[in-house]
Amino acid sequence: MSDSDHDIKKHISVYRNVFLALLFFTVLTVLVSYVEFDATERYIAGAVFIGLIIASAKGYLVAAHFMHLNNEKPMINWSLILTVIFFIVLLFMPLLWDMNNMGKDVDYWGGEDQKLEIYHDVN
Amino acid sequence: MDIKIPFNEELRPDTGLYNAKLGVWLFLASEVMLFGALFSAYVLLRVAAPIWDNSILNIPMATINTVVLITSSVTMIMSWVSLKMKNLEKYKLYMGLTILCSVVFLIIKYFEYSSKFEHGYYPSTNTFLAIYFTMTGLHMLHVLGGIVVNFYLWIPGVKMWETEPERFTNRIEIAGLYWHFVDLVWIFLFPALYLL
Amino acid sequence: MSDHSSHHEESFLRKYIFSIDHKIIGIQYGITSLFFLLFGFSLMLVMRWQLAYPDTPVPLVGGLIKWLAELNGFASNGNLPPDLYNVFGAMHGTIMIFLGVVPIVVGAFGNYLVPLQIGAPDMAFPKLNMASYWTYFVGGVVMVVSFFIPGGAAxxxxxxxxxxxxxxxxxxxxxxxxxxxxxxxTSSLLGSMNIIVTIVQLRVEGLTWMRLPFFIWTQLITSFLLVLAFPPLEAAGILQLMDRVAGTSFFLPSGLVVGGEVLANSGGGSPLLWQHLFWFLAHPEVYVLILPGMGVIGEIIANNTRKPLWGYKSLVYGITFLGFMSFIVWAHHMFLTGMGQAMSVFFQTTTMIISIPSVIVLTCFLISLWGGSIRFNTPMLFALSWLPMFGIGGLTGLPLGLAPPDIHLHDTYYVISHFHYIVAPGTIFAIFAGIYYWFPKVTGKMLNERLGKTHFWFSLIFMNGIFFPMLIQGLAGVSRRLADGGITYAHAQGVIHYNSFMSASAWWLAVAQIPFIVNIIWTLIKKKDNPVDPNPWKATTIEWTDTTSPPLGHGNFEKEPVVYRGPYEYSVPNEKEDYIPQTKK
Structure with a gap:
């Protein structure tokens, strides 16, 4: 990051624009959430998708500009790429419940009538 | 303790970093994994839940909180820019505003929580409220930690500016990176818990 | 760094208790974690009595067990009641892993040696380092205190x-x-971030990535594993704490019936979620346990064969790949949870892949021995025995990584034997090797070789006496969770007679540690005026060649070393000496 006054002025205007964009996206995501989707699964998935896209855009703005990731050193970038890979692995964890039945209509939790019994003396 | 750790304030030529910068990014990497695990739990619980009633949450309040936190992020970076321009007075102003915003955030959150408790909504009520209270609670602890750090840098720690201005500016950058991360987490928590 | 060390007197507290000198903190970690290793081992000695001679009063410590059991609210006549057996089992694992091995390999060895080997005056963040130790200490105190509360520890x-x-x-x-x-x-996170920053930022001039001693590489990978794998367990811990304290149901499914009554919780959670989050940490954790051990063994083998480590680059790339893969194998601990065939196939494939870099490491070490003029001193003996022990541990893991045999072997003594071969004669032997090897560096005094060799041979024999019969018991199908050693378990009847043999081996293993303890105390007390050669092993790395033994006060180096060559230049042809220090032009 160079220290010349001109550069810093430019940075300040970038920060202001990012701020305005973040406010805009915040309002947008709230408004979108008020749009009545049909309660079918496809529409809920769509709503989740739109919500996450907007959140990701905001997250990108904060990370790239406020946290200066758009102009960071390789060591940090590589550490974060590694982190993001494992983060994605973590987020895929819920898929592990029963891959064989993905996309089929399966009651994952076994419904109300299936009770789990544990034989254990509670102290 | 007169030993000097190399690259505490100056940049190491081959990595282009000073120590604390790499340190804070590693810390944030671990934070990503911490919240990542919670988001993973969130997805799982949500897929499994028969009902996911987030309509009991107060969206206007949370929207205001989002704006407050974003504003605090901007004032935080402005406080760093002010130091870069060697303007201590402006730094103090912006840092004060950052702390003010984070306190406002906590106050609003307090009202949100107490209204939930008044209506008998507790973490034990259902899995939605459980994950809601856990994630926002952990986020609030991060905000609280940020307030402590920022307050230290605002009043007692500011004397370092006289002796080691370079290092003090670095400290603000580090505190800023943490604070933007707290903002970033909220940016994802807000739609995940309130809107979707 | 010319003003290397402070000459003014520091208070005792600052110098030895709340020290920010990495060497003192390393020693603090070392002493504390050795104490915890001994403590965890003692728990197992008592459990082995219960397994071999169920429900009979424990000799020697029977009174103590009776006192503890009654304090916790269990009936005991000096025997180990099943509830207390469960406590001891849970705490043996917790203490050995989180309070013993990880702190000693990362906290003690990492803290003490990383700055010295890379020529740094201290860790990058000395105060954070102190905070890391004291956080660990508090965690240890909480664990120990929990033994004495009603109902006992976890x-x-x-x-x-x-x-x-x-x-x-x-x-x-x-x-x-x-x-x-x-x-x-939290302690591990602070410590490992510190180690990464130190290695990346504080390497002296000329110490490029491919000139780093192998030990430094293992510490770097280990620290990345800790930074990225531990937080999910922290998250899981918070969720379980919420379940226990705030009454949430993250891990409790709907309609859970306990003791004939439906639990009064909201339900909707999943016990499997804990298992996933737990093993997401705990598989990389396995490599946290073994990688620094590999680093220690690598240093000692290179030094005592007087040869460069064979395949240095393969080793480095191998363990990097190993670290990466260790994040995508965790569910092989969970084949029996019914996660579905597709995922089982995925995880058994990644598990087979991850065995490749382990084999690379072992092969490189074995080939390093080839044609060397080996010095059979105590550290080298431990290092040499590490190779087959780690080999047994690794190879017995393969059947567990494949879903079909795992269905038979899961939760049997076979599993216990497998991971103990990795951690006990594996990592613990590497720790012993490291202690014998670096003891002169830390104290300026050589440990006695005869006592050391006694310690080694008996440890090796009795380790195998404990763990090898477990493989046989496990293949026969004996469950690992039985508090009576299997007398009421049909599958155990043919192999139950091994129990008393294994238990006796365990107690003899305890006796075999006496030479080690005597050796340390005796060396520290008796050899007062026997300053050792600063480089007794004729090693090449900076910690031996450029510091005194023990190193100067805070600051380590008289003048900043500059590195000109790789870490293992032993027996270079046409050289007068058979080693060339890294800092020699």
Missing amino acids: NSGWTSYPPLSEITTATHGQTFWLIGMIFLI
């Missing part, structure tokens, strides 16, 4: 699987465990 295994770990809310052992774990995780 008793749901070191894995703390819910619902078992969550339906015992009447007692607080598990809550203590969770709080202690949060401290320990």
Whole structure:
């Protein structure tokens, strides 16, 4: 990051624009959430998708500009790429419940009538 | 303790970093994994839940909180820019505003929580409220930690500016990176818990 | 760095208790974790009595066991009651892993040696380093205190699987465990970030990545594993704490019936979620346990064969790949949870792949021996025995990584034997090797070789006496969770006679540690005026060639070293000496 006054002025205007964009996206995501989707699964998935896209855009703005990731050193970038890979692995964890039945209509939790019994003396 | 750790304030030529910068990014990497695990739990619980009633949450309040936190992020970076321009007075102003915003955030959150408790909504009520209270609670602890750090840098720690201005500016950058991360987490928590 | 060390007197507290000197902190870590290793081992010695001679009073410590059992509210006539057996089992694992091995390999060896080997005056963040030790200490105190509360310490295994770990809310052992774990995780995170920054930022001039000693590489990879794998367990710990304290149901499914009554919780959670989050940490954790051990062994083998480490680059790339892969194999601990065939196939494939870099490491070490003029001193003996022991541990892991044999072997003594071969004669032997090797560096005094060799041979024999019969018992199908050693278990009847042999081996193993303890105390007390050659092993790395033994006060180096060559330039042709220090032009 160079220290010349001109550069810093430019940075300040970038920060202001990012701020305005973040406010805009915040309002947008709230408004979108008020749009009545049909309660079918496809529409809920769509709503989740739109919500996450907007959140990701905001997250990108904060990370790239406020946290200066758009102009960071390789060591940090590589550490974060590694982190993001494992983060994605973590987020895929819920898929592990029963891959064989993905996309089929399966009651994952076994419904109300299936009770789990544990034989254990509670102290 | 007169030993000097190399690259505490100056940049190491081959990595282009000073120590604390790499340190804070590693810390944030671990934070990503911490919240990542919670988001993973969130997805799982949500897929499994028969009902996911987030309509009991107060969206206007949370929207205001989002704006407050974003504003605090901007004032935080402005406080760093002010130091870069060697303007201590402006730094103090912006840092004060950052702390003010984070306190406002906590106050609003307090009202949100107490209204939930008044209506008998507790973490034990259902899995939605459980994950809601856990994630926002952990986020609030991060905000609280940020307030402590920022307050230290605002009043007692500011004397370092006289002796080691370079290092003090670095400290603000580090505190800023943490604070933007707290903002970033909220940016994802807000739609995940309130809107979707 | 010309003003290397402070000459003014520091207060005792600052110098030895709340020190920010990495060497003192390393020693603090070392002493504390050796104490915990001994403590965890003692728990197992008592458990082995219960397994070999169920429900008979424990000799020697029977009174103590009776006192502890009654304090916790269990009936005992000097024997180890099953409830207390569960406590001991859970705490043996927790203490050995989180309070013993990880702190000693990362906290003690890492702290002490990393700055010295890379020529740094201290860790990058000395105060954070101190905070890391004291956080660990508090975590340890919480764990120890939990032994003395009503109901005893955590008793749901070191894995703390819910619902078992969550339906015992009447007692607080598990809550203590969770709080202690949060401290320990925080401590590890602070320590490992510090190590990464130190290695990346504080390497002296000329010490490029491919000139780093192998030990430094293992510490770097280990620290990345800790930074990225521990937080999910911290998250899981917070969730379980919420379940226990705030009454949430993250890990409790709907309609759970305990003791004939439906639990009064909202339900909707999943016990499997804990298992996934837990093993997401705990598989990389396995490599956290073994990688620094590999680093120690690598240093000692290169030094005592007087040869460069064979395949240095393969080793480095191998362990990097190993570290990466260790994040995508965790579910091989969970083949029996019914996660579906597709995922089982995925995880058994990645598990088979991850065995490749382990084999690369072992092969490189073996080939390093080829044609060397080996010095059979105590550290080298431990290092040499590490190779076959780690080999047995690794190869017995392959059947566990494949779903079909795992269905038979899961939760039997075979599993216990497998991971103990990795950690006990594996990592613990590497720790012993490291202690014998670096003891002159830390104290300026050589440990006695004869006592050291006695310690080695008896340890090796009795280790195998304990763990080899477990493989046989496990193949016969004996469950690892039985508090009576299997007398009421049909599958155990043919192999139950091994129990007393294994238990005797365990007690003899304890006796075999006496030469080690005597050796350390005797060397420290007797050899007062016997300053050792600063480089007794004729090693090449900076910690031996450029510092005194023990190193100067805070600051380590008289003048900043500059590195000109790789870490293992032994027996270079046409050289007068058979080693060339890294800092020699």
